[in-house]
Amino acid sequence: xxxxxxxxxxxxxxxxxxxxxxxxxxxxxxxxxxxxxxxxxxxxxxxxxxxxxxxxxxxxxxxxxxxxxxxxxxxxxxxxxxxxxxxxxxxxxxxxxxxxxxxxxxxxxxxxxxxxxxxxxxxxxxxxxxxxxxxxxxxxxxxxxxxxxxxxxxxxxxxxxxxxxxxxxxxxxxxxxxxxxxxxxxxxxxxxxxxxxxxxxxxxxxxxxxxxxxxxxxxxxxxxxxxxxxxxxxxxxxxxxxxxxxxxxxxxxxxxxxxxxxxxxxxxxxxxxxxxxxxxxxxxxxxxxxxxx
Numbered sequence: 001x002x003x004x005x006x007x008x009x010x011x012x013x014x015x016x017x018x019x020x021x022x023x024x025x026x027x028x029x030x031x032x033x034x035x036x037x038x039x040x041x042x043x044x045x046x047x048x049x050x051x052x053x054x055x056x057x058x059x060x061x062x063x064x065x066x067x068x069x070x071x072x073x074x075x076x077x078x079x080x081x082x083x084x085x086x087x088x089x090x091x092x093x094x095x096x097x098x099x100x101x102x103x104x105x106x107x108x109x110x111x112x113x114x115x116x117x118x119x120x121x122x123x124x125x126x127x128x129x130x131x132x133x134x135x136x137x138x139x140x141x142x143x144x145x146x147x148x149x150x151x152x153x154x155x156x157x158x159x160x161x162x163x164x165x166x167x168x169x170x171x172x173x174x175x176x177x178x179x180x181x182x183x184x185x186x187x188x189x190x191x192x193x194x195x196x197x198x199x200x201x202x203x204x205x206x207x208x209x210x211x212x213x214x215x216x217x218x219x220x221x222x223x224x225x226x227x228x229x230x231x232x233x234x235x236x237x238x239x240x241x242x243x244x245x246x247x248x249x250x251x252x253x254x255x256x257x258x259x260x261x262x263x264x265x266x267x268x269x270x271x272x273x274x275x276x277x278x279x280x281x282x283x284x285x286x287x288x289x290x291x292x293x
Contacts (some may be wrong), residue, residue, distance in 0.1 A: 004041050005033035005056025014066065016071065018057030019119070021211045022260045026052075031073050035147060035177045038094075042153025045070065051149060052289055053175045055098065055121035056223040058214050059128065064260045065291035072175055074123060083107045087183050088142065092122030093176045097130075100181070101195060104157065110186025112140060117202050122174040129163045133198055137161040140257060142180040144287075149173030165219050166285055168172055193287060207245045210256035216267055217282040226250040229270055232277040239266040264288055 012029030015021050018069065026036060032038035050069035054060070078094030081103040087255045089109065091100055097115035099283070104112040114135040115125065124130060141159045151284070162169035186198045202208065217225040229235070229249040238245045241258030244266065245251040251262055271282045 005037045006041075007031040010088040012071070013056075013226045014057075014062045014071065017054060018060050018213075019063055019211060020061060020258070020260065020263060021214050022064070022065050022252055022254055022263065023062025023260055024260075024293065026033060026067040026069075026128065028070045029073060030070050031075050031148050032077070034077050035145070035153065038175065039151045039179065040147060041149045041151075042147055046057070049218045051173050051175070052125075053123060055094065055153070056119060058119040059124060059221040059286050060213060061260050061264055061286055061288045062288035063288065067290045074121070074175075074177070077270035078123075078177065079121075082122070083109075084180070086185060089181050089183075090197040091179050092180060093121060093126070093173070093178055096120070097125070104181075104187050105185060105191040105195065108115060108186055108191075109183040109186050110137070110191050111183030111190055116195045117198045122179050126161070126176045126179050127168055127170050128156065128166050129161075129168055131166070133201070136163075136165075140181045142182050144176055144180070146176050148180060153177075166254045205248055207223075207247045207251050208251060210245065210251075211256075212245070212251050212256075213263075213286045215250050215285050216252050217250055217271075218281050218285045223278075223280060224250075228274045228278050228280055232273040234270045234273055237266065237270065239269060242266040242287065244270060259292075259293075261292065 009029040012026045015023050035060035052071045054071050054073045074094035079093050080092040084090050084092050097118045101116040103113050114133045116134045118130050129137045141158045145155050219225050226249045234244050235249050236246050240262030241255050242262040243253045243255050244254050
């Protein structure tokens with residue numbers, strides 16, 4: 001490991017850093033001081049060592065054997081949002097959806113309200129084309145700044161990311177460090193009203209106070225994943241300490257004692273039952289990483 005200005009921790013527990021509160025440790029956890037620190041670290045790091053970028057840890061299962069390489073967590077130095085002009089924001093990859101949407105509201109920039117409802121950070125939104133309530137990152141992204149696994153820094157425009165539903169063509173091992181989002185002029189009061197509507201809809205339909213990972217499966221063409229899961233009789237289904245939410249069947253929950261193996265096995269059982277019942281093959285939206293125990 002090279003000398004770094006950020007924080008480097010060996011054998012770092014990851015369960016406290018992810019929403020499911022399960023999973024093993026990282027061989028190394030690295031929290032860079034800034035993008036230059038990250039670029040130098042990656043340039044010096046043995047190319048054979050795997051790298052995983054971690055945001056809020058919402059859309060993620062860390063397997064019980066942990067991560068065999070380096071987990072990169074972008075903390076406060078990357079949790080920034082600044083207004084560039086009347087409709088444009090420059091955001092660090094560690095900024096939360098709530099911070100971005102609130103800053104947009106205060107600046108009178110509409111069109112970013114949906115970020116209020118996504119439990120994640122800008123880096124995750126850019127990588128996964130995060131979206132909700134009829135909008136997605138592809139609708140607002142101008143460009144993003146990344147650090148490649150080699151340590152090289154690049155700026156990519158939206159077209160270069162090859163966005164499709166909950167997917168981008170971001171290079172393997174690349175870490176998003178920032179993004180520029182563009183909305184449209186709007187009235188702050190109307191923007192706040194839309195954010196309130198979205199927040200109320202989430203509260204009414206999703207298990208927000210549970211240990212969960214967010215939406216588990218992508219919506220297949222012409223279907224809603226939750227409806228397929230429900231029709232297959234999986235509402236409330238359990239394996240070990242993992243359960244399909246009674247409130248929203250596209251959410252898996254750690255009821256308190258679940259291992260990551262329980263959660264992943266439950267997801268696979270749901271996929272099998274949905275395939276048997278409807279013929280539709282559900283695709284994971286939650287990222288599953290690391291090694292099994």
